[in-house]
Amino acid sequence: MKIEKIMKFGGTSVGSPERMKALIPLITDSEKKIVVLSAMSGTTNSLVEINDLLYSDNVNEASLKIEALREKYHKVVDDLYSTDEYKKTGHELINSHFDYINNFTLRVFTKLQEKAILSQGELISTSLFHDLLKERNIKSELLPALNFMRIDKDGEPDYYYIEENLIRELRKHNADSIKITQGFICRNVYGDIDNLKRGGSDYSASIIGAVLKVKEIQIWTDISGFHNNDPRYVKNTRVIRELSFEEAAELAYFGAKILHPSSVNPAREKNVPVRLKNTMEPEDEGTLITSNSVLIDYKAVAAKDGITVLRIKSDRMLMAYGFLRKVFEIFEAYKTPIDMVTTSEVGVSLTIDNSQYMNEIAKDLRELGTVEVEGNQTIVCIVGDFRTDKTGSAPEIFQALNTIPLKMISYGGSQNSLSLLIDTKNKTQALGLLSKHIFNNTNDK
Numbered sequence: 190m191k192i193e194k195i196m197k198f199g200g201t202s203v204g205s206p207e208r209m210k211a212l213i214p215l216i217t218d219s220e221k222k223i224v225v226l227s228a229m230s231g232t233t234n235s236l237v238e239i240n241d242l243l244y245s246d247n248v249n250e251a252s253l254k255i256e257a258l259r260e261k262y263h264k265v266v267d268d269l270y271s272t273d274e275y276k277k278t279g280h281e282l283i284n285s286h287f288d289y290i291n292n293f294t295l296r297v298f299t300k301l302q303e304k305a306i307l308s309q310g311e312l313i314s315t316s317l318f319h320d321l322l323k324e325r326n327i328k329s330e331l332l333p334a335l336n337f338m339r340i341d342k343d344g345e346p347d348y349y350y351i352e353e354n355l356i357r358e359l360r361k362h363n364a365d366s367i368k369i370t371q372g373f374i375c376r377n378v379y380g381d382i383d384n385l386k387r388g389g390s391d392y393s394a395s396i397i398g399a400v401l402k403v404k405e406i407q408i409w410t411d412i413s414g415f416h417n418n419d420p421r422y423v424k425n426t427r428v429i430r431e432l433s434f435e436e437a438a439e440l441a442y443f444g445a446k447i448l449h450p451s452s453v454n455p456a457r458e459k460n461v462p463v464r465l466k467n468t469m470e471p472e473d474e475g476t477l478i479t480s481n482s483v484l485i486d487y488k489a490v491a492a493k494d495g496i497t498v499l500r501i502k503s504d505r506m507l508m509a510y511g512f513l514r515k516v517f518e519i520f521e522a523y524k525t526p527i528d529m530v531t532t533s534e535v536g537v538s539l540t541i542d543n544s545q546y547m548n549e550i551a552k553d554l555r556e557l558g559t560v561e562v563e564g565n566q567t568i569v570c571i572v573g574d575f576r577t578d579k580t581g582s583a584p585e586i587f588q589a590l591n592t593i594p595l596k597m598i599s600y601g602g603s604q605n606s607l608s609l610l611i612d613t614k615n616k617t618q619a620l621g622l623l624s625k626h627i628f629n630n631t632n633d634k
């Protein structure tokens with residue numbers, strides 16, 4: 190059976206019984222599809238809170254939260270189905286998931302159990318939606334993501350395993366039915382329940398779409414496509430109708446929340462177009478992401494928080510070779526990716542977003558020179574036409590931001606982006622200034 194498209198619906202798109210019902214006309218066209226669902230909005234956050242309480246041995250509070258969430262879902266069931274039969278099955282389903290979660294309050298809490306709890310949001314939303322379609326006599330089947338989605342020992346998708354098992358899973362099912370699967374959740378190399386990190390349902394959709402080489406991967410969310418600046422911080426942002434894979438990947442990686450940071454890569458590798466659509470305004474064409482690249486001066490801006498900068502100073506760097514290799518090897522040993530790098534004759538500054546091994550890395554770097562560590566940093570990434578034979582763009586950006594201290598500048602590494610490091614406290618102002626000066630918007634939030 191040839192699957193033609195993937196339709197991924199995020200948390201808000203399945204966030205209430207009304208929203209779930211509103212998806213039905215969107216998915217009942219004749220194209221063969223896999224529908225990927227997130228958990229209902231707020232659920233994964235609540236499950237994270239429950240996990241935190243269980244880690245800190247706060248069992249009573251955890252139980253209260255579990256029961257509050259159970260109640261919320263019983264109300265969802267009451268409003269979602271119209272027949273008593275489906276309401277009854279729905280209540281039983283909710284009880285079985287919440288009894289399962291509740292069982293973890295009786296044991297010593299571990300990482301494995303944390304992941305098992307986090308998986309419940311997507312398991313519940315897909316089962317509820319599947320039953321809704323069944324109640325409406327719409328042919329549909331569940332494809333359990335835990336039967337095919339897997340990450341390897343480095344946390345990367347295991348494409349060989351996924352392809353084989355997804356195709357095997359599809360063969361078990363009816364060619365005409367709408368297939369529904371869970372985003373976000375997967376198994377790890379040991380076969381335990383794991384996930385693709387927060388916001389990972391986009392990544393699931395892209396991985397599935399790439400493996401099956403579908404015609405289009407659609408990411409349905411609560412906004413009409415990719416905007417030219419972060420709408421959570423800046424007013425009057427505008428939708429961008431077309432983006433290249435490279436541009437979208439860069440913006441997603443550098444903080445555009447509309448897409449999971451890694452989610453463009455699988456689609457880009459198999460050249461499968463990605464379309465971003467709004468479930469509240471399905472007629473809006475949204476944004477199309479393809480291999481076509483149309484350079485314009487400035488396309489969009491994104492910002493990524495939680496960055497730490499490490500500044501290494503050493504006389505040994507003067508006129509020496511091999512110094513940078515030694516620095517990079519330290520980050521490699523701790524599997525910590527570097528985002529930005531700038532060098533001078535006597536020093537090198539690097540940024541990282543994963544500070545798990547910060548102390549170990551800083552200790553090893555001190556063998557090479559003095560090390561300064563500064564947290565609470567933000568990378569602002571501007572995507573546009575930054576070909577190095579062109580004049581004007583970089584100076585215009587610096588002019589726009591002339592009231593903000595720039596801590597690092599990365600230019601020339603890519604022809605379509607320029608990145609800057611600033612203190613996080615200056616982020617909203619910086620995004621507003623860029624909006625005003627490069628996109629000619631007058632109001633910032």
Ligand code: ADP
Pocket residue numbers: 198199200201202227388409410411412414415416417418419420421444445446447448491
């Ligand atoms: P979903 O639950 O559907 O996955 P998300 O909340 O993860 O939705 O992503 C959509 C949100 O991303 C939007 O509501 C918007 O606030 C935020 N966002 C951040 N940057 C951008 C951007 N450049 N364009 C559009 N939305 C953005």
Ligand code: ASP
Pocket residue numbers: 199200227228233234310372373386387388389390391
């Ligand atoms: N439910 C998960 C989260 O909230 C995955 C997703 O929504 O994409 O992070």
Ligand code: MG
Pocket residue numbers: 199388391446447448449
């Ligand atoms: Mg998301």
